Amino acid sequence: MQISDAIIIGGGLHGLSTAIHLAKAGLNAVVLEKDHPGRHASGVNAGGVRRLGRHLAEVPLSVAAMTVWEHMAEFVGDDCGFSPCGQIKIAETESEMALLAERVGQLEALGFAHERLIDRDTLRQIVPALSPHCLGAVWCPEDGAARPCRTTQAFFRTAVALGVEVRTGLVDNIGQTSGHWRVHAEYETYEAPVLVNCAGAWGDRICHMIGDHAPLEAAAPMLMITEPTEPFISPVLGAVGRKLSFKQFDNGTVMIGGGQRGRAVPERNIAATNLAGMGNGAATVTALFPQLGPLNVVRCWAGIEAMMPDGIPVIGPSAVAECAYHAFGFSGHGFQLSPIVGRLLCEVIMTGSASLPIDAFSITRFGGAPAIGAASGDLLRH
Amino acid sequence: MDHSGLAALAIIGAGPAGRAARDMAARVGIEEVAVLDDGPDLDALVWLVDGDGTICYSRNGTAHKLTAQYIILAPGTLARPTANPAAHIDHEIPDIQITSALRLEHAWDREQGFWYPRHDESLASQCARIYLAGGVTGRMGEAVAKWQGRRAALTIAIHLGHEVSKHDLPDCPPAEVRPAPPSYVAGLEDAEMVCPCEGISAGDIRRLAARGCGTVNQAKALGRPGMGICQGRRCGLLVGEVLADCLGVDMAQVGYFRQRWPTSPVSLAQLSKFAHEDI
Ligand SMILES: Cc1cc2nc3c(=O)[nH]c(=O)nc-3n(C[C@H](O)[C@H](O)[C@H](O)COP(=O)(O)OP(=O)(O)OC[C@H]3O[C@@H](n4cnc5c(N)ncnc54)[C@H](O)[C@@H]3O)c2cc1C
Numbered sequence: 001m002q003i004s005d006a007i008i009i010g011g012g013l014h015g016l017s018t019a020i021h022l023a024k025a026g027l028n029a030v031v032l033e034k035d036h037p038g039r040h041a042s043g044v045n046a047g048g049v050r051r052l053g054r055h056l057a058e059v060p061l062s063v064a065a066m067t068v069w070e071h072m073a074e075f076v077g078d079d080c081g082f083s084p085c086g087q088i089k090i091a092e093t094e095s096e097m098a099l100l101a102e103r104v105g106q107l108e109a110l111g112f113a114h115e116r117l118i119d120r121d122t123l124r125q126i127v128p129a130l131s132p133h134c135l136g137a138v139w140c141p142e143d144g145a146a147r148p149c150r151t152t153q154a155f156f157r158t159a160v161a162l163g164v165e166v167r168t169g170l171v172d173n174i175g176q177t178s179g180h181w182r183v184h185a186e187y188e189t190y191e192a193p194v195l196v197n198c199a200g201a202w203g204d205r206i207c208h209m210i211g212d213h214a215p216l217e218a219a220a221p222m223l224m225i226t227e228p229t230e231p232f233i234s235p236v237l238g239a240v241g242r243k244l245s246f247k248q249f250d251n252g253t254v255m256i257g258g259g260q261r262g263r264a265v266p267e268r269n270i271a272a273t274n275l276a277g278m279g280n281g282a283a284t285v286t287a288l289f290p291q292l293g294p295l296n297v298v299r300c301w302a303g304i305e306a307m308m309p310d311g312i313p314v315i316g317p318s319a320v321a322e323c324a325y326h327a328f329g330f331s332g333h334g335f336q337l338s339p340i341v342g343r344l345l346c347e348v349i350m351t352g353s354a355s356l357p358i359d360a361f362s363i364t365r366f367g368g369a370p371a372i373g374a375a376s377g378d379l380l381r382h
Numbered sequence: 383m384d385h386s387g388l389a390a391l392a393i394i395g396a397g398p399a400g401r402a403a404r405d406m407a408a409r410v411g412i413e414e415v416a417v418l419d420d421g422p423d424l425d426a427l428v429w430l431v432d433g434d435g436t437i438c439y440s441r442n443g444t445a446h447k448l449t450a451q452y453i454i455l456a457p458g459t460l461a462r463p464t465a466n467p468a469a470h471i472d473h474e475i476p477d478i479q480i481t482s483a484l485r486l487e488h489a490w491d492r493e494q495g496f497w498y499p500r501h502d503e504s505l506a507s508q509c510a511r512i513y514l515a516g517g518v519t520g521r522m523g524e525a526v527a528k529w530q531g532r533r534a535a536l537t538i539a540i541h542l543g544h545e546v547s548k549h550d551l552p553d554c555p556p557a558e559v560r561p562a563p564p565s566y567v568a569g570l571e572d573a574e575m576v577c578p579c580e581g582i583s584a585g586d587i588r589r590l591a592a593r594g595c596g597t598v599n600q601a602k603a604l605g606r607p608g609m610g611i612c613q614g615r616r617c618g619l620l621v622g623e624v625l626a627d628c629l630g631v632d633m634a635q636v637g638y639f640r641q642r643w644p645t646s647p648v649s650l651a652q653l654s655k656f657a658h659e660d661i
Contacts, residue, residue, distance in 0.1 A: 279658070286654050293651030297644060
């Protein structure tokens, strides 16, 4: 039997980030990971560090996360390969341009100025290689990209250095005894007053074990990488009307992603790619950059990611159980949010409320029972 | 040969096993057999195989798709890569690029020092439509390869409803026993390249092992071996061997790369022809 202050299920970025913040707050935290830390979405994603285009509920969190990314070494001792190369989302038609203008206006009304509308000429200056039919874009020059694998390593090292125990084991049973959570994983039982579900695409299974309900779909977003070519683009590029996320690395290879999906079989850790997804990704890229037609694709992969029906994550207390918390369901864009969500969850666990608005992410939106007394801080102050 | 896009049987690899399979298929009357091989005669370089029977290949720079009811995978062997390309070693290993990307289960042959995909006595792989024959199975020698090709074709013929008699196939000949290969890691200097594409040395892998990296796929994620233009063909074994040697564990424990499609490079222009395919 292992006794601690908090059990965190899932060793992805959100589990590790939560562990880091809880450890800094003085709690003894254990992370239970069925594979190895960063094995799933957190380690194989596109590395996009993007505020651009976020759901309005996510904007305050994303903006706060950005300030951590800009000084990442202060948080985890490594800059995680973050480079502020900018993120750009292009419009190809007048109506797409109007959508972008409306969006920027909406953000400005809320007091956010990070998304900038740019015209055709400015766009041409930033991405000269782009097909001339593109009319303009929204640009976040301070956004960028980082290295997922380096990031998960740095989060892992920081957690361990702060005394977090990261254990290998599949959580297959959760119960309660005298006000404590009792969690079983691989020949071992763990007990703690606090339970945190950061199980990514397996988050619904953990919900099921504690009585919560979350309509999660496990999906397999795909990415492709090409052989190296001459440098031709520096920002990460997306498009209003196409599923695209496109980036050239320093070594000249080009990564193509942004919405093509393969087949996910979470119970077998399978994220299979498919031909149509590869074809669609290639067609999108060659429409915008016709000169890339001869460039060879050398590798295609997919990761298992948790998609929620409304495209935003579940963050906050359980709807049914006391001292159980969730942070999962990041719906394809949780990498950038990883330094902030752990902090907010830690605040909720320690004080009962968070310093940024998180109500929109409550699991109760899926029709579970209303949350019972989220204030669990007293229980924990030894 | 041009394919209508549909076949009862597709044979990938026209070596001894693939040709024997083709001949047997013809003898028992399977029509619509496609043989794909990247040699100059057939010029069909396969870069994707799906468990549902889809095969993509390139011919003379143009990509094609074929859907087969059954597939015999007979890609043969390749020369054992070494750290130093000049030190060519006469040792053949199964070419598991496709079988690994298909996520078939592979076993480690400790004696011969290679991975091979598992199959049952009828040469059926874990994928219902896919059979294996020849050097890829790790059972060496031309006689065995031919027998396996015939056997796989016969099993498929039965599934397709053809009459076959037990005289069609004699017993399997004995496999050739090859001398065990030398150790490739003994005396490998830290500075020697194990993944030339990405510039990863034996020392880099040893440092990863010291940091707790325990499998080749973790090494790939952390240090990039196998992510270069050769798609892991040159370093797949060596990375594992250095890692296993360093950690003092069996190769079965460190595993092999989860290879990815396309198993051979294919251009964006050619790939884009498969947009909106419904698979
Ligand atoms: C291909 C791809 C591209 C992406 N691109 C971007 C991008 O550019 N920008 C961006 O911001 N986001 C991106 N994302 C999304 C981002 O990667 C994820 O939202 C984020 O990593 C989720 O982190 P997580 O910790 O919630 O999940 P994960 O990293 O999946 O971690 C969950 C962990 O929980 C473990 N676990 C589950 N169940 C159990 C159990 N019962 N017992 C023990 N352990 C368990 C799992 O093994 C897993 O390691 C992308 C995702 C993918 C797949």
